[in-house]
Ligand SMILES: C[S@@+](CC[C@H](N)C(=O)[O-])C[C@H]1O[C@@H](n2cnc3c(N)ncnc32)[C@H](O)[C@@H]1O
């Protein structure tokens with residue numbers, strides 16, 4: 640499998656207007672269960688992400704989880720809104736197990752936060768520069784997964800891009816291509832753009848019967864309660880494949 644999602648916690652402390660996390664009961668993953676899952680999934684994948692919903696930076700003992708994934712030889716992908724970033728994270732995340740850290744920069748736009756956009760981005764820029772000094776291996780991605788048909792995200796994205804280039808002491812390329820999916824800021828620090836999507840749900844409108852399901856073939860997700868996310872497609876033979 641390309642990647643397994645193991646949700647450390649369902650808590651994220653935010654309520655982005657594009658994400659259904661608020662409907663989840665709050666829980667953290669038990670360390671023993673996490674150890675068991677890490678050990679077992681190593682046979683299927685090399686890469687784990689520490690979220691489904693929830694935010695791994697809200698977890699106080701993040702290093703303990705990182706050490707466990709490292710001990711079984713996995714690579715870890717951290718995805719965070721960055722709102723709960725603390726100065727200590729530049730040390731905690733400078734861990735050999737970390738392959739990449741994704742900051743979801745659309746989070747500010749999806750909430751009514753009591754800080755300015757400049758303060759929010761400032762903390763992430765500060766982290767990036769401190770981290771980059773000590774770590775030349777792991778990638779940092781600034782996600783803007785917010786493209787909509789009417790391009791209503793454009794002004795926000797322009798402001799975010801300008802602010803981050805300025806704070807990181809880099810120059811915006813004059814030939815910047817907003818159709819491209821990536822934009823390099825400094826070494827191993829990139830913007831990553833994508834579309835806003837609708838979360839799958841049995842309550843959502845029927846979308847069609849053509850397509851391919853990647854569930855349990857290229858990826859799978861385990862919630863902080865230990866439950867595996869079951870596929871929405873009625874043809875899935877998940878229960879026969881995994882007990
Ligand atoms: C559910 S969040 C969990 C991790 C963490 N709380 C965060 O926000 O980065 C994982 C990723 O999904 C993205 N996301 C959530 N809802 C989305 C949507 N409707 N369309 C596009 N991306 C979405 C978030 O921006 C984030 O990058």
Ligand code: SF4
Nearest residue numbers: 651655658660693720
């Ligand atoms: S996108 Fe992340 S931070 Fe925003 S509500 Fe969902 S889980 Fe929380």
